Amino acid sequence: MTTTTTNPKQRLALRGDLLDFTSMPGWAQLDSPAVRFQPDHWLLIEDGRIVGTQAAAPDASWDREDHSGKLILPGFIDTHVHCPQLDVIASYGTELLDWLNTYTFPAECRYADPAVARAGAERFVDALLAHGTTAAVVFPTVHKTSAEALFEAAAARGMRLVTGKVLMDRHAPDGLRDDVAGAERDCIDLIQRFHGRDRLAYAVTVRFAPTSTPEQLAMAGALCRADASLFMQTHVAENRSEVEWVARLFPDARSYLDVYAREGLLHPRAVLAHGIWLDEDDRRQLAASGAQVAFCPSSNLFLGSGLFDWPAARAAGFRVSAASDVGGGTSLSMQRNLLDGYKVQAMAGHRLSAWAALHAATRGAAEALGLGGEIGSFDAGRLADVCVWDWARGPVAEARHAVARELHEKVFAWMILSDERNLLASYVAGKPQFRRRPDR
Numbered sequence: 001m002t003t004t005t006t007n008p009k010q011r012l013a014l015r016g017d018l019l020d021f022t023s024m025p026g027w028a029q030l031d032s033p034a035v036r037f038q039p040d041h042w043l044l045i046e047d048g049r050i051v052g053t054q055a056a057a058p059d060a061s062w063d064r065e066d067h068s069g070k071l072i073l074p075g076f077i078d079t080h081v082h083c084p085q086l087d088v089i090a091s092y093g094t095e096l097l098d099w100l101n102t103y104t105f106p107a108e109c110r111y112a113d114p115a116v117a118r119a120g121a122e123r124f125v126d127a128l129l130a131h132g133t134t135a136a137v138v139f140p141t142v143h144k145t146s147a148e149a150l151f152e153a154a155a156a157r158g159m160r161l162v163t164g165k166v167l168m169d170r171h172a173p174d175g176l177r178d179d180v181a182g183a184e185r186d187c188i189d190l191i192q193r194f195h196g197r198d199r200l201a202y203a204v205t206v207r208f209a210p211t212s213t214p215e216q217l218a219m220a221g222a223l224c225r226a227d228a229s230l231f232m233q234t235h236v237a238e239n240r241s242e243v244e245w246v247a248r249l250f251p252d253a254r255s256y257l258d259v260y261a262r263e264g265l266l267h268p269r270a271v272l273a274h275g276i277w278l279d280e281d282d283r284r285q286l287a288a289s290g291a292q293v294a295f296c297p298s299s300n301l302f303l304g305s306g307l308f309d310w311p312a313a314r315a316a317g318f319r320v321s322a323a324s325d326v327g328g329g330t331s332l333s334m335q336r337n338l339l340d341g342y343k344v345q346a347m348a349g350h351r352l353s354a355w356a357a358l359h360a361a362t363r364g365a366a367e368a369l370g371l372g373g374e375i376g377s378f379d380a381g382r383l384a385d386v387c388v389w390d391w392a393r394g395p396v397a398e399a400r401h402a403v404a405r406e407l408h409e410k411v412f413a414w415m416i417l418s419d420e421r422n423l424l425a426s427y428v429a430g431k432p433q434f435r436r437r438p439d440r
């Protein structure tokens with residue numbers, strides 16, 4: 001018989017009101033079996049992984065953090081957000097195509113400088129963590145150095161991050177265009193260095209159809225076909241002027257979505273932002289491909305882009321996750337975005353439950369990304385990406401919370417009235433990466 005000596009495991013137990021999902025809740029089902037609420041329970045974390053939950057206090061072999069009376073959720077997953085656009089959030093007065101030219105492209109030009117890219121990436125990932133977002137699918141800029149900076153910043157914090165150098169070889173100003181051969185070389189180098197390292201993954205990142213030539217789209221499709229473990233991210237059918245422009249640029253394509261489909265860019269690891277102006281054939285094609293749409297409600301309202309039809313997506317059977325799309329979006333806070341998501345659905349005559357909304361920002365997003373085995377829930381074996389929230393801050397939210405009786409009523413009021421100021425702590429793989437200052 002042999003004996004092996006192992007290091008003692010790092011054991012951390014968090015006490016609070018645990019809320020997560022075991023599957024996708026029904027669209028308007030308020031009393032859903034998919035909701036797993038464990039009030040005043042302990043979440044047990046060993047060596048960064050969740051090993052279980054229990055009502056009784058664990059023994060003295062566990063480091064204990066008592067957050068009783070607080071809400072504990074899986075960390076949010078933001079499936080569509082732009083790192084360099086923190087600098088242009090809240091810019092006045094334009095729709096998508098003007099907004100890109102007036103605000104966004106000038107801001108992105110600055111990321112050619114590695115020092116700017118590095119500082120911007122650090123600020124960005126720390127901002128995500130300070131908003132309760134522990135994993136993200138991110139656009140940097142066309143510059144290789146901006147993708148490197150994001151990968152390094154996420155790795156330093158142990159975060160799950162999906163990104164890739166933006167592809168754009170036309171219809172963009174000087175300093176923001178690449179070319180097919182150079183872009184392909186950069187992608188291959190970044191894939192070799194970062195894809196699958198730590199918790200990083202590479203996304204073939206087409207900005208949107210108008211800024212890539214057909215040759216560049218073909219190159220992007222070839223990268224995806226060569227390695228099915230790569231993600232793909234882009235924008236689709238956000239704004240009516242954009243849709244008309246794409247129809248003029250690609251007269252042979254059946255639709256905007258078809259521009260991507262025929263190049264092999266629609267697959268189960270594809271994340272398409274917006275998807276507002278789709279038709280039934282597009283929805284069927286999305287469902288058949290396994291690709292997901294990132295619903296970006298605060299951006300869609302702010303830029304006046306349109307109202308995403310979530311029930312039609314459910315009926316067609318494709319996956320929908322929630323996203324901020326900062327800087328078109330107006331906050332990194334997923335609660336703020338889900339509040340806007342509720343309003344967008346209400347404007348179209350639908351009602352978005354807290355369950356459908358929060359699932360799309362946690363387990364639903366994780367599963368749509370093929371990462372359900374790693375993040376998005378408190379199932380045993382998941383990495384402990386976890387956030388602790390105040391149920392209510394300030395007299396109005398506190399009074400509302402005090403009179404709420406049903407679970408959905410409580411959680412819905414939390415989702416509508418809370419934001420990043422409610423966040424107490426964010427843990428990434430069991431390590432605290434954000435804590436609110438005691439005086440806040």
Ligand SMILES: [Zn+2]
Pocket residue numbers: 080081082235273325328
């Ligand atoms: Zn976007």
